Amino acid sequence: MEFCDECGSMMKTENGSWICNSCGYEKERDENDEEQMVTTSGQEETEVVDLSEAEDQGRPKTTAQCPECDNDEAYWYMQQIRAADESETRFFVCTECEHKWREDDH
Structure with a gap:
């Protein structure tokens, strides 16, 4: 994810560039920078535990x-x-x- 240097809005990728939907600012994509970005794809999923039926419902x-x-x-x-x-x-x-x-x- 990249944010616009001009207005701070979230940018999208298009034809090898980052483009701001709000102000139209454009900058080239940099593969080295993008390797440092963290994404949710490939992350381990964690188990969600439902405590609604638990006896104490998590209360002390x-x-x-x-x-x-x-x-x-x-x-x-x-x-x-x-x-x-x-x-x-x-x-x-x-x-x-x-x-x-x-x-x-x-």
């Missing part, structure tokens, strides 16, 4: 007393539920019964 655990079943362990996460200038709210999910509550719910 903490010690917290569940108000429903008295279990003493829960997953927790932070979520913005008010305006951006307000602090986030911490939510807990019981590891046993999956009851959900907020930190300030007592």
Whole structure:
């Protein structure tokens, strides 16, 4: 990928030259420079792991007393539920019964 020296837009290749679609700037292609460019072709693919069905869904655990079943362990996460200038709210999910509550719910 090459960017235009004049306007900064992405350039395309055409007949051995780099051409800017935005301003029309043109420059010759240089094989030595292009060898240094990194492309996605030939890179190894990585496995995508779906955690949506995982028990903890990637959330950390903490010690917290569940108000429903008295279990003493829960997953927790932070979520913005008010305006951006307000602090986030911490939510807990019981590891046993999956009851959900907020930190300030007592």
